Amino acid sequence: MLEGDLIVLLSAAALAFSVLSYVLLDGTDLGVGIIMGFTRSARRRRAMAVSILPIWDANETWLVLGGGGLLALFPLAYAILLPALYVPFIAMFLALIVRAMALEFRDYTENPTIKRGIDALHMCGSLIAAGCQGAALGTLVQGISHRNGQFTGTGWEWTSPFALYCAGVLVVGYAWLGACWLYWRSESELQQTSRRQAQLLCVATFVLVIILLFWTLSMATVYAQRLSSPSVLGPAGGTALVSFIAFWASFRSRHDVLPLMCALILFVLAFTLMVITIFPLIVPPDLTLFDAASSRTSQTFMLAGFALLMPVTWFYNTFGFRIFSGKVHPPKVRQAE
Structure with missing residues (x-):
């Protein structure tokens, strides 16, 4: 393997790691926000908000690394993806802003009606952000038309049935992560409710992902060949089965x-299968990592930056989790709430 090819692969690995870290960390926060919107008890909603309040902003750092890394490491892919996904990207960023405002400002009012409205905005922001991420993922997998480094589609490819289905799958999956998070961080009635939600959402996510897998197999011959290969199907199926059984036994x-x-392991598995499906493409159906890569000098410089930023970011995340670890107790609230 040539040194230049190795640098491109390392750049792709750094970018994939950033995206996966964001999905696992902030996806859990978004799942909590989704569940909050369907929770009637003000005490429980407060406990849910407190459980993610100290760490949600650090989790979003990985989104910045992923977006900035795509622009610097693979500018041609960025030039195609951005116009193809203008609407879901803009909607996602606005939704994340709404989510942030709702989390930070919900305790600045004692009016239960206003606070319930703020929590509803939090849920809407979380739902929209999760749905937009799933739609963008589905659009990428189904392929984006381009010519000579320019996007040639309509900009509405993300509204296809496959992309919208991916949006729904990711929303349910994030809610599953959120329920598992709340089971870990809560106790008493909230923990038992979170347990039932996690179990229900686990089954729903598993069924939806299986349907998505068969749908993906039917989209392209190369997808079917890679995903049905014994070297992929065997380990992936075994890991999924063991993790699924371990999830139910872990309660x-x-x-x-x-x-x-266990839920995070299954998310990592799904992400790995997606990478295997499209590799070495970065924008299906035909733009490869090597064609989209920036100059060797630029990628080397960015990789040095990633080597410094990633450990610092992970340390910050880990330190935050450690400081604010432990069970969250629903506070007492006024009867009017």
Whole structure:
């Protein structure tokens, strides 16, 4: 392998790691926000908000790394993806702003009606952000038309049935992560409710992902060949089955974090299968990593930056989780709430 090819692959790995980190960390926060919107009890909603309030902003750092990394490492892919996904990207960023405002300002009022409205905005922001991310992912997998480095589609490819289905799958998956998070961080009635939600959402996510897998197999011959290969199907199926069984068994353990760990493993597996499906493409159907890569000098410089930023970001995330670890207790609220 040539040194230049190795640098491109390292750049792709750094970008994929940033995206995966964002999905696992902020996806869990978005899932909590989705569940909050369907929770009637003000005490429980407050506990849910407190559980993610100290860490949600650090989790979004990975989104910045991923977006900035795509522009610097693979500018041709960025030039095609951005106009193709203008609407879902803009909607996602606006939704994340709404989510942030709702989290930070919900305790600046004692009016229960206003606070309930703020929590509804939090849910809407989380739903829209998760849905837009799923639609963007589905659009990428189904392929984006381009010519000579320019996007040639209509900009509405993200409204296709496949892309919208991916949006729904990711919303349900994020809600599953959120329920597992709340099971870990809560106790008493809220923990038991979160347990039932996690179990229900696990089954729903599993069924939806299986349907998505068969749908993806039918989209392109190369997709079917890669995903049905024994070297992929065997390990992936075994990992999924073991993680699924471990998820249900983990509720009998004293370690409340285990259901979340099992869910995260399944998310990592799904992300890995997506990478295997499209590799070495970065924008299907025909733009490869090597064609979209920036100069060797630019990628080397960016990789050095990633090597510095990633450990710092992970340390910050880990430190935040450590400082604010432990169970969250629903506070007492006024009867009017």
